[in-house]
Amino acid sequence: MQNSSTLSRTETWRLLLLVGAGLGVLVNTFQGDGAPLIASIALTCISFAVAYSMIRWLGPVFIKAGLKGKDMAKPRKPEIPETMGAVCAVVYLLSLIVFIPFAFYKDIVAATSGGGNRDVVIEDQHIEMGRYLHRFPHGKLASYLSGLLSLQCIVILGIGDDLLDIRWRHKVLIPAFSAIPMLIVYFVDFGVTHVVVPVPLQAYLGAFIDLGWLYYMYMAAVAIFCPNAINMFAGINGIEVAQSLVIAVQLLFNDALYLAPVTPYPNPATDSHLFSIYFLLPFIGVSAALLCHNWYPSKVFVGDTYCYFAGMVFAVVGILGHFSKTLLLLFVPQIFNFLYSTPQLFHIIPCPRHRLPKFNAATGLLETSVTEWTVPPSPLVALALEILHKLRLVRVVKNEGGQIIESTNLTILNLWLVWMGPMREDTLAWHMVGVQTVCGLVGLFVRHRLALLVFNTDNLSFQSMA
Amino acid sequence: MQNSSTLSRTETWRLLLLVGAGLGVLVNTFQGDGAPLIASIALTCISFAVAYSMIRWLGPVFIKAGLKGKDMAKPRKPEIPETMGAVCAVVYLLSLIVFIPFAFYKDIVAATSGGGNRDVVIEDQHIEMGRYLHRFPHGKLASYLSGLLSLQCIVILGIGDDLLDIRWRHKVLIPAFSAIPMLIVYFVDFGVTHVVVPVPLQAYLGAFIDLGWLYYMYMAAVAIFCPNAINMFAGINGIEVAQSLVIAVQLLFNDALYLAPVTPYPNPATDSHLFSIYFLLPFIGVSAALLCHNWYPSKVFVGDTYCYFAGMVFAVVGILGHFSKTLLLLFVPQIFNFLYSTPQLFHIIPCPRHRLPKFNAATGLLETSVTEWTVPPSPLVALALEILHKLRLVRVVKNEGGQIIESTNLTILNLWLVWMGPMREDTLAWHMVGVQTVCGLVGLFVRHRLALLVFNTDNLSFQSMA
Numbered sequence: 001m002q003n004s005s006t007l008s009r010t011e012t013w014r015l016l017l018l019v020g021a022g023l024g025v026l027v028n029t030f031q032g033d034g035a036p037l038i039a040s041i042a043l044t045c046i047s048f049a050v051a052y053s054m055i056r057w058l059g060p061v062f063i064k065a066g067l068k069g070k071d072m073a074k075p076r077k078p079e080i081p082e083t084m085g086a087v088c089a090v091v092y093l094l095s096l097i098v099f100i101p102f103a104f105y106k107d108i109v110a111a112t113s114g115g116g117n118r119d120v121v122i123e124d125q126h127i128e129m130g131r132y133l134h135r136f137p138h139g140k141l142a143s144y145l146s147g148l149l150s151l152q153c154i155v156i157l158g159i160g161d162d163l164l165d166i167r168w169r170h171k172v173l174i175p176a177f178s179a180i181p182m183l184i185v186y187f188v189d190f191g192v193t194h195v196v197v198p199v200p201l202q203a204y205l206g207a208f209i210d211l212g213w214l215y216y217m218y219m220a221a222v223a224i225f226c227p228n229a230i231n232m233f234a235g236i237n238g239i240e241v242a243q244s245l246v247i248a249v250q251l252l253f254n255d256a257l258y259l260a261p262v263t264p265y266p267n268p269a270t271d272s273h274l275f276s277i278y279f280l281l282p283f284i285g286v287s288a289a290l291l292c293h294n295w296y297p298s299k300v301f302v303g304d305t306y307c308y309f310a311g312m313v314f315a316v317v318g319i320l321g322h323f324s325k326t327l328l329l330l331f332v333p334q335i336f337n338f339l340y341s342t343p344q345l346f347h348i349i350p351c352p353r354h355r356l357p358k359f360n361a362a363t364g365l366l367e368t369s370v371t372e373w374t375v376p377p378s379p380l381v382a383l384a385l386e387i388l389h390k391l392r393l394v395r396v397v398k399n400e401g402g403q404i405i406e407s408t409n410l411t412i413l414n415l416w417l418v419w420m421g422p423m424r425e426d427t428l429a430w431h432m433v434g435v436q437t438v439c440g441l442v443g444l445f446v447r448h449r450l451a452l453l454v455f456n457t458d459n460l461s462f463q464s465m466a
Numbered sequence: 467m468q469n470s471s472t473l474s475r476t477e478t479w480r481l482l483l484l485v486g487a488g489l490g491v492l493v494n495t496f497q498g499d500g501a502p503l504i505a506s507i508a509l510t511c512i513s514f515a516v517a518y519s520m521i522r523w524l525g526p527v528f529i530k531a532g533l534k535g536k537d538m539a540k541p542r543k544p545e546i547p548e549t550m551g552a553v554c555a556v557v558y559l560l561s562l563i564v565f566i567p568f569a570f571y572k573d574i575v576a577a578t579s580g581g582g583n584r585d586v587v588i589e590d591q592h593i594e595m596g597r598y599l600h601r602f603p604h605g606k607l608a609s610y611l612s613g614l615l616s617l618q619c620i621v622i623l624g625i626g627d628d629l630l631d632i633r634w635r636h637k638v639l640i641p642a643f644s645a646i647p648m649l650i651v652y653f654v655d656f657g658v659t660h661v662v663v664p665v666p667l668q669a670y671l672g673a674f675i676d677l678g679w680l681y682y683m684y685m686a687a688v689a690i691f692c693p694n695a696i697n698m699f700a701g702i703n704g705i706e707v708a709q710s711l712v713i714a715v716q717l718l719f720n721d722a723l724y725l726a727p728v729t730p731y732p733n734p735a736t737d738s739h740l741f742s743i744y745f746l747l748p749f750i751g752v753s754a755a756l757l758c759h760n761w762y763p764s765k766v767f768v769g770d771t772y773c774y775f776a777g778m779v780f781a782v783v784g785i786l787g788h789f790s791k792t793l794l795l796l797f798v799p800q801i802f803n804f805l806y807s808t809p810q811l812f813h814i815i816p817c818p819r820h821r822l823p824k825f826n827a828a829t830g831l832l833e834t835s836v837t838e839w840t841v842p843p844s845p846l847v848a849l850a851l852e853i854l855h856k857l858r859l860v861r862v863v864k865n866e867g868g869q870i871i872e873s874t875n876l877t878i879l880n881l882w883l884v885w886m887g888p889m890r891e892d893t894l895a896w897h898m899v900g901v902q903t904v905c906g907l908v909g910l911f912v913r914h915r916l917a918l919l920v921f922n923t924d925n926l927s928f929q930s931m932a
Contacts, residue, residue: 058630065629066532090622097615097647104654141654145611148647149563152618156556159625163531164524181563181614188570188607 004299005059015049022046029102039102040278044285047095051289054087055300067162069301073236073359073366073425080299083162085306088286089155092309095282096148103278104141140271146185147279147316154178154227154312158305171304172228178312179223182319183216222324227311229334231304232341235356235413236366238295238429240302243436244310245287247330250440251317252280254326257448269322276321283313296426329443333436337412340393344371344410348381355409357417357428365422368395368414370406377404392418470765471525481515488512495568505568506744509561510751517557517755521550521766533628535767539702539825539832539891546765549628551772554752555621558775561748562614569744570607606737612651613745613782620644620693620778624771637770638694644778645689648785649682688790693777695800697770698807701822701879702832704761704895706768709902710776711753713796716906717783718746720792723914735788742783749779762892795909799902803878806859810837810876814847821875823883823894831888834861834880836872843870858884 007015025042029035062068062081069082157174160166166174193215194208211218234240255273290306293299318327328335344351350371357366377385385407388394395418396407408414416431417423423431473481491508495501528534528547535548623640626632632640659681660674677684700706721739756772759765784793794801810817816837823832843851851873854860861884862873874880882897883889889897 061630065631067629086626090626093619093622094643094646097619097650100647100650101654141651142607142611145608145615145651148615149611149618152615152622153559153563156559156618156622156625159622160552160556163533163629164527165531177560180560181566181611184563184566185607185611188567 005057007053007056011052015053018045018049022049036099036102036278037274040099040281043095043099043102044281046285047091047282048285048289051088051091051286052292054091055084055290055293058084058087059300067303071237071298071301073357074297075361075364080301082301083159083303083305084290084293084300085302085304085309086155086159086162088290088302088306089151089158089309092282092286092313093148093152093155095285096151096279099278099282100141100144103144140275142185142189143320144275146182146189147320149181149185150178150223150316151309151312153181154308155305158303158308161308162303162305172224174308175224175227175312175315176220178227178308179220179315182223182316183219186219186319187216219319219324222318222327223312223315225311225338226315226318226327226331227308229331229338230311231307233334233337233412234307235354235411236296236425236429237298238291238426239413239432240307240310241287241291241294242429242433243333244306244314245284245291246433246436246440247314248280248284248287250330250437250444251314251327252277252284254323254444254447255280255321272321272323276317276323279313279317283310296429326444326447329447330440332439332443333412333432340412340415341410349377349385349407349410352409355411355414357413359425360422363422364424366417366425366428367422368408368417370397370408372406373404394418471523473519473522477518481519484511484515488515502565502568502744503740506565506747509565510747513557513561513748513751514755517554517752518758520553520557521756521759524550524553525766533769537703537764537767539823540763541827541830546767548767549625549769549771550756550759550766551768551770551775552621552625552628554756554768554772555617555624555775558748558752558779559614559618559621561751562617562745565744565748566607566610569610606741608651608655609786610741612648612655613786615647615651616644616689616782617775617778619647620774621771624769624774627774628769628771638690640774641690641693641778641781642686644693644774645686645781648689648782649685652685652785653682685785685790688784688793689778689781691777691804692781692784692793692797693774695797695804696777697773699800699803699878700773701820701877702762702891702895703764704757704892705879705898706773706776707753707757707760708895708899709799710772710780711750711757712899712902712906713780714746714750714753716796716903716910717780717793718743718750720789720910720913721746721787738787738789742787742789745779745783749776762895792910792913795913796906798905798909799878799898806878806881807876815843815851815873815876818875821877821880823879825891826888829888830890832883832891832894833888834874834883836863836874838872839870860884 022042022045026039026046029039029042059081062083063079067081067083068079070077070079154175157178161171161174193212194210195215197205197207197209230240230244233243255277258269258273259277287310290300290302294302314327314331315324318324343349344355350373352369352371355369358369359365360367376382382404385394385396385404389396389407393415394408394410396404399405408418412435413428413432416428416435420431488508488511492505492512495505495508525547528549529545533547533549534545536543536545620641623644627637627640659678660676661681663671663673663675696706696710699709721743724735724739725743753776756766756768760768780793780797781790784790809815810821816839818835818837821835824835825831826833842848848870851860851862851870855862859881860874860876862870865871874884878901879894879898882894882901886897
């Protein structure tokens, strides 16, 4: 039998081939005109291979260090390494750092007079030529670095959370702290806080409205929401990584729309969406590597670190790429899960430590987990639960006296099991991937088609400019 | 008896007072002209208070998470929390991030035409007025952020090291990876790689020489050396933090020379040294807080994280402040310790896992620790050890046959004990603080007085311009 912490011969050769191809493309890219998009794809392949191998190799080291957990939804409850998301995140961060000279290279060589003499700067217009250069002006560097800083912050605090078992109400603040570098650099570097007003309201508010510090509150809220939302939509093998991958691929698809030949060029949003692509591609690489180990039956757990990190990647691209509203359209299942959970989060309904579906060892299937009402609910809560039960949004069990003795936990996973009945863990994960995909596609359709009903122009501008 | 994880009433009031004063100054600073130097001092006070409290509060949490170690140089070998440097580092990073708008604030308000409209930029010259503005042009932001990125990198990897017990030959690479963001941004952002040639060589090489990629190798070497050097000069209570504090204060003194009224203004090096001050002040704050808990008898250990982090702070200010040679002059004890250790590092002399001085429970004093020669040394090594013994640079013990059976471990702490005889742990720590201080002061004297013998002008320019 193959050792669980080494790569098989086939795996080794495939990964080496991938790294070799990536490095080849990378060297070629750097020598020539330096197309950053190609370089980013090459780095993505390399990141995948490195993350894949590191996760495999570090398994026993993590277990030895006490970073391990029991998989409760398996007959034998095996103990497997925990917090592997940290490995992903470190590989991802290094790949984004190594990418810097590819994204900003042209500026040093062509835009300065040489010898580090930055006084004499040729204007940007002289350099940016042609549609497919895909490179950023130097001024975007601070913005890129601030995104990186926020991501590193959340990795540090996420690891702290995984290690120290921080209390729930302190956990929520982790993304808030991590958002600070991004918001501060936004403030210092750019500081645009006015937004376009929807057409029906323009008569009252004008075409633009300056939200001022409210805009910062909004950005902070997005940055706090995304990581916590992904962390909350967890509990079965592979679900954290799979939902993140679906969101990332759909964001990438949305970005690609702005670069496709059908879109008029130059488009003011091109740079922002390139920015987003460069952050998303390596994320997809390392997440795919993690999913290979984390999909049912899991060989490793991802830890809160991964959930925070993934959510922060989305917040960074949404905020710095200026499409946070579109981003939220792809978070519909997470938003639903959060709203649906609120009665338990605010302890209107008792909240056990873990709300994940329950494994039935006899059938091998997952069933809904329940809250047991040791003290019967107040009449108001009982009424609300009755109504939700009628609407099939929760399932309650009563004793012979008609009193509620248990109700299903309020998570989207349990709700799905209420609707669909018990199912295998991997089937449930696949269903959730389906839900995420369908919701996301509807969201993108709304964004690009229906938004024209309330805004003058889609910034993609198929209609208005093509 | 006072609980070891809570603050006493006196401590609470003092810290609250400190935070209150700091916040007051900060708010005032931000409202008025915004003097960043004052803000930095205020943030330093706040960082001290926060780090001091957090270290105290988190003790039991760290122990519960398995982050603990035994203090072998105490009669009872108490178990105390480990890796507390990570707490320091996080407080430090947050304070540097919060400081960004103070250092770069003027640019947004005065240097842009408002409303986030960054197209119309008033030239820097129009804004920088007066000697004591102490603010950076916007272009320095990327450099500041890259320093932060490198520090965050080393904190992430340092925590990984403390947790996972990484092998020695992999450990050395941790600072190398962490230096990447700083070097890459240096490359993209600035890229100056020429250095001034000493006068005696100018006839052959010209006034400047462009080192090209060699300069990057040099910077990487500095960034790898500093963290490892501090990590190597460890082993007794408080020594890691105390040496770092001495170096930081001396660097601060050196920086202050460039801002003092005796120095002509504008001086090309002023900005670089302000940069250094802004990075060093909060470092001194959090390190002082850590030292309060880590000085003999230690209540907490600092972990490799602190050593790496401290070394990287010095590497960042040395490299981005362009005074890496001066920096190395303050590292003389560390350089000596490293060179002195090399025979053991390269296994010419056997190297036990730990080389710290040995605690003698009978006397309560520290004594030299020794390498035992189970196999007698080769004639060449034996001869070298004999000579070093004669020079009092090592102490060997021979058996009746004249063969070496043990020799003292090659660290500066053991050497000092060879010279001075056994002593209490805190006395040894104080002696080392003295050594570090004296060496540093000599180094600074050399830098500012004797350097004029080989260079045309000290960039402090007391003589040439005043």
